[in-house]
Amino acid sequence: LTIGNGYLLANAVRDVATENPDAKFLLIDSQLLDPQGKPKSLPNVRTVLFKEQEGSFLVGALAGLVTKTNKVGFVGGIEVPLIKRFDVGYRAGVRTTNAKAADALMAVYTGSFNSVSAGKEVAQDLIAKGADVIFHAAGTDGLGVIQAVKEARAAGKTVFAIGVDSDQSHLAPDAILTSMVKHSDLAVYQAAKDLVDGKLTAGEQVLGLKENGVGMADVRVEFPGKAEALQKVEELRQQILAGKISVPGTQAELSSFQVAQP
Numbered sequence: 441l442t443i444g445n446g447y448l449l450a451n452a453v454r455d456v457a458t459e460n461p462d463a464k465f466l467l468i469d470s471q472l473l474d475p476q477g478k479p480k481s482l483p484n485v486r487t488v489l490f491k492e493q494e495g496s497f498l499v500g501a502l503a504g505l506v507t508k509t510n511k512v513g514f515v516g517g518i519e520v521p522l523i524k525r526f527d528v529g530y531r532a533g534v535r536t537t538n539a540k541a542a543d544a545l546m547a548v549y550t551g552s553f554n555s556v557s558a559g560k561e562v563a564q565d566l567i568a569k570g571a572d573v574i575f576h577a578a579g580t581d582g583l584g585v586i587q588a589v590k591e592a593r594a595a596g597k598t599v600f601a602i603g604v605d606s607d608q609s610h611l612a613p614d615a616i617l618t619s620m621v622k623h624s625d626l627a628v629y630q631a632a633k634d635l636v637d638g639k640l641t642a643g644e645q646v647l648g649l650k651e652n653g654v655g656m657a658d659v660r661v662e663f664p665g666k667a668e669a670l671q672k673v674e675e676l677r678q679q680i681l682a683g684k685i686s687v688p689g690t691q692a693e694l695s696s697f698q699v700a701q702p
Contacts, residue, residue, distance in 0.1 A: 441464045441465070441466060441631060441632060441635050441640075442456070442463060442464070442465050442466070443465075443466045443467075443468070443628060443631075444465065444466070444467045444468065445468045445469065445624060446468065446469050446470070447469050447470035447520070447522055449467065449470075450467060450470040450471070450472065450473055451473070453465050453467045453472070453485060454472050454473070454474075454480075454482070454485075457482050457484050457485045458482065460484075461483070461484055462484070463484060464484055464485075464486075464635060464640055465482075465484060465485040465486070466485075466486050466487075466488065466627070466628065466631040467485060467486070467487045467488070468487075468488050468624050468627055468628075469488070469489065469490070469522060469624075470487065470489070470522075471487055471489070471644060472485055472487055481642060481643060481644075482642065483642050484642060485642055486631055486640065486641065486642055486643065486644075486645065487643070487644045487645070488624075488627040488631075488644075488645045488646075488647060489644065489645070489646045489647070490622050490624075490646070490647050490648070490653050490654055491525075491646060491647065491648030491649070491653065491654055491687070491689065492522070492525040492526050492529060492577075492620070492622060492654060492689075493525045493526070493528055493529030493532070493687045493688060493689040494529060494648045494649045494654050494680055494687045495529070495620040495621060495622065495649070495654035495655055495656060496525070496526045496527075496528075496529030496530040496533065496575070496577075496620050497529040497530070497532050497533035497536075497676070497680070497685075497687045498533060498620070498655070498656040498673055498676065498677055499530065499533065499575055499602045499617075499618055499619075499620045499656055500512075500529065500530035500531065500532065500533025500534040500535075500536075500537075500575070501533035501534070501536050501537045501672065501673050501676050502533075502537075502602075502617065502618060502656070502659070502669060502670075502673050503530070503533070503534055503538075503541070503573040503575065503602065503617070504533065504534040504535075504536070504537035504538030504541050504542070505537050505538065505665070505669040505672060505673075506572075506573055506600065506617060506663055506669065507538065507541050507572050507573050508572055508598065509570045509571070509572045510538065510540045510541045510544060511541065511544045511545075511546065511569065511570040511571045511572065512534055512541050512544075512545055512546075512571055512572070512573045512574070512575075513545070513546045513547070513548070513563070513566035513571035513573070513574040513575070514526075514527055514530055514531075514545065514546070514547040514548070514574070514575050514576075514577075515547075515548055515549075515550065515559060515562055515563060515566070515574060515575070515576040515577070515578050515581065515582065515585050516547065516548070516549040516550070516576075516577050516578055517549065517550055517551070517552060517553040517577065517578035517579050517581055517582075518549070518551060518552065518553060519549045519551075521690070523549075523577050523578075524689075524690065524691065525689045525690075526575075526577035526604070526620070527547055527577070528688050528689055528690060528691060528693070528694045529687050529688070529689065530575050531545055531547075531694060532687055532688050532694060532697050533676075533687075535697070535699055536676065536685075536699050536700065537672065537676075539699075546566055546569060546571055548562045548565075548566065550562055550578055550581045552578075552579075552581060553578060553579030553580060553581060554579060554580045554581070555580065555581050555584070556580055556581065556583050556584040556587070557584060558581050558584060559576065559578055559580070559581030559582055559583065559584025559585045559587075559588075560584030560585065560587050560588045561584070561588075562585075563576075563584065563585040563587075563588035563589065563601075564588045564592075567588060567589070567592050567597065567599055571599070572597070572598060572599045572600065573599070573600045573601075573602065573617060574589060574599070574600075574601050574602065575601075575602035575604070575620070576601065576602070576603070576604055577604045577620075578604075582603070582604060582608075583611070585601055586601045586603070586608065586611050586612050586615065586616070587612075589601040589612065589615045590612045590614075590615045593614060593615050599615075600615060600616070600617035600661070601615055601616055601617065602616070602617050602618055602619060602620065603616050603618070603619030603620070603657070604619060604620050604622075605619075605620070605621065605622045605624075606619065606621060606622075606657075607619045607621060607657035607658070608657075609657065609658075609660055613660065613661075614661065615661075616660075616661070617659065617661060617663075618656055618657050618658070618659045619656070619657040620654070620655075620656060620657075621654065621655045621656065621657050622653070622654050623647070623652060623653050623654065623655070626647065626652060626653060627645070627647065627653070649677065649680050649681055650681055656673070656677075676700075679700060684700060685700050
């Protein structure tokens with residue numbers, strides 16, 4: 441089993457899988473696309489996408505409950521549909537718990553995934569504008585976001601960062617509110633196990649909260665009203681699992697998103 445992790449490897453997986461029809465491939469975070477950019481499938485490739493918007497909704501709901509300035513921020517890397525799912529889901533979550541903060545939400549895209557300095561610079565600007573919770577989905581740029589929040593806290597400001605993909609609390613235990621966790625490990629494990637069991641199927645899988653593909657990391661920091669905030673987020677999680685909340689993943693879906701009534 442050959443694994444390509446990330447949409448930037450989509451063309452490489454497509455080409456090599458075509459040249460090696462007897463080999464098995466797993467592509468994470470992207471569909472297979474033909475040279476014209478249209479979705480296609482190959483009999484020896486499994487692709488796995490995630491409902492990043494669902495995990496992002498949960499951390500957004502928490503951000504809306506935690507902010508004291510009613511200003512929260514989002515830092516994305518390259519503005520592609522994958523990263524927009526983080527952005528849109530986060531916005532929907534903030535809107536659900538704090539409409540005022542949602543109206544003032546500030547989002548910035550750095551245009552890269554490999555520049556700590558770019559992430560730090562935009563985060564410092566967001567903090568200067570009053571954002572006290574900043575969620576990043578920006579790869580290495582996000583390390584700069586976390587660094588900016590750490591330095592702001594050292595200077596006496598009550599600000600938090602929200603990590604992404606894995607639990608990033610170890611990077612700044614006092615500064616990381618939580619993280620939006622994406623279980624790429626689950627996708628790899630399932631594909632490897634299916635291969636061993638002779639059951640590896642091709643085609644597309646989509647993993648969300650229900651499939652344990654995304655989630656929210658444990659909240660280890662303390663803040664006023666923590667227990668009540670976490671209870672509210674858990675209630676929202678249960679509503680998503682029950683199908684009572686359909687989390688938007690695109691700007692068009694966000695435009696028609698209605699906040700669920702308790």
